[in-house]
Amino acid sequence: MSSTAKAFGAKASDADLELMQIERRAVTEKDVQIDILYCGVCHSDIHTVRNDWGGSQYPVIPGHEIIGKVTDVGSGVSKFKVGDLVGVGCLVDSCQTCSSCKDDLEQFCENGATFTYNSPNKYFEGLQTYGGYSTGIVVDESFVLKVPDTIDPKGAAPLLCAGITTWSPLRHWNVKKGDKVGIVGLGGLGHMGVKFANALGAHVVMITTSPSKAADAKDLGAHEVLISKDPEQMQQHMGSFDFILNTIPVGHEMDPYIALLKRDATMVLVGAVEPLKPFHGGGLIMGRKRIAGSLIGGLKETQEMLDFCGEHNIVSDIEVINMQDINKAYERVISADVKYRFVIDMASLK
Template sequence: MFVCTGYGTTDAATPLAPLTVNRRDPGEFDVEIEILYCGVCHSDLHFARNEWGFTQYPAVPGHEIVGRVARLGGGVTKYQAGDLVGVGCMVDSCRSCASCREGLEQYCDGGFAGQTYGGFEPVLQEPSKGGYAERIVVDENFVLRIPANLDPAAAAPLLCAGITLYSPLRHWGAGPGKKVGIIGLGGLGHMGVKLAHAMGAETALFTTSTNKTEDARRLGATHVILSKDEAEMAKHAESFDLIIDTVAAAHDLSPYFNTLKREATMVQVGAPDKPLPFNVFPLLIKRRNFAGSIIGGIKETQEMLEFCGTHNITADIELIRMDQINEAYERMLKSDVKFRFCIDMATLKG
């Protein structure tokens, strides 16, 4: 075991501050990574403040990690010292259940034990700690290669926000000849617009705010639809092949269902803390589908990174110092960021 400096909290009400993080020494197949950048996900805030009810303290968030390989176990074959790599939401899985065997580790029957933070560190026998830290040690099979042409800071959010949108877009066939809608233009939504456009789909943003129009079109949206305007929504009735909802607040889904074609699908990726209200009849009368999705498996996440490398896609970020994280959380609650915070980990020690 070795220790490094991290940033976390000791209870739900205490602001994040410097603390010591234990890491296991690299085992035979482990990669020790010097963390350069860590994206800030809304899940980090939920976890730090125990809003999901399972946080064990001290808690260290962070699962959008980009860094350089520092040390390697003797059996590692996939990476070399100095490689630019990433770590997302998972650092392990059972590797034996049906989902894991199919490369869908995000749906592992073992649940969330392999989470980057809030899971379980089997060597140290303690809850896992995330990427708000100097270093992390991860099995090589859960380490990802970052394309060299991408800005590493702006690539960090791809490890969660990027794959969260890429996976359903790929699974439900976004591409040429398909009309795809993205609800919300935050950290997740702006990635959805970029990716759907790059896949060749006719891409639309649903928003409640007129001031999102310019950004949405810059990111690749052909249509910007004000969801509160019934006449505007009616223009797009029964026209969408796929809609992805990124909104994490309670809102009525029924108006969006009416814009789907017969047998088309709406996918929920935003995670509201309260049940979503909606009328089931728009689903029934056109045999429409309502589905959910979380991140992607390791193979698909690497595929996403290579796709982003080919199309030069990264997140739009605001780079912050580590000591600005508490302010960033408050700003995130107010949607005061375009579109993702990312921490420069070189600032961890001041």
């Protein structure tokens, strides 16, 4: 039998989020039922609620940074037991048979990954998946993650999106001890990039337009701060970076950042899911430089990140809110008035 859960969602692109009752599927053989304790607030939640990217199906129940306790498991579940602290990120299903899935890159499933919200729901015909702004969720065990009990579960919530989004490119491009790594933009993604690059032993440079962010960047683990609006500072760092992680969430000028790369070095985009301003091909050609992109991470890599966070005591810097304050929180996210991620305490919904 399916069950009902309290949730917060939006009924239209111009509507506030409000209290709703939603249906969750019955626990099947390979399912894990989770009582949600905390859920992070991602900018993608806002984009989907407001249909900024098109394709939103209403009601939208956002939330893909989920931390909770296991309350039930199916008869075939081997990885989890009742009482375990677990996480669910941006994915809740994939085909498991394509080359991407077999390579533990479920986010690139060639038959279409099922995202935690606003994806077709194969269990309820004609409905879409509902996310973590809810009291509970049922997820296939293959898409559930073990959360180390050594880290704060509230601060762990944003690791399921902001964390893996920055961890994955740092690992894929083999950032290592002694590398000079630039992190562009100090927000929900950027602050995690600084923490991870520092823990990996890199020399971390926070690249920002805002001198006011310098002290915070250094507190988070940056060794230097480069003000990108200062031509003299940019000139001093030209051609010196082994790797740049670009977290700017909107279209922007690329040429100044390309100029910072060493020969054969890479800048990876994780923020701007939209058209970029034209850039000069010569900046890439004269130095065999690369611009690449990266999307979250697969389940195996996400578990590796969580385990790394457990070993190094890394969590996100957060502000905890009640579910009832979500509409105000959205406005604050849009005006960059949060350090650096909101997390909803689901006790406020129960």
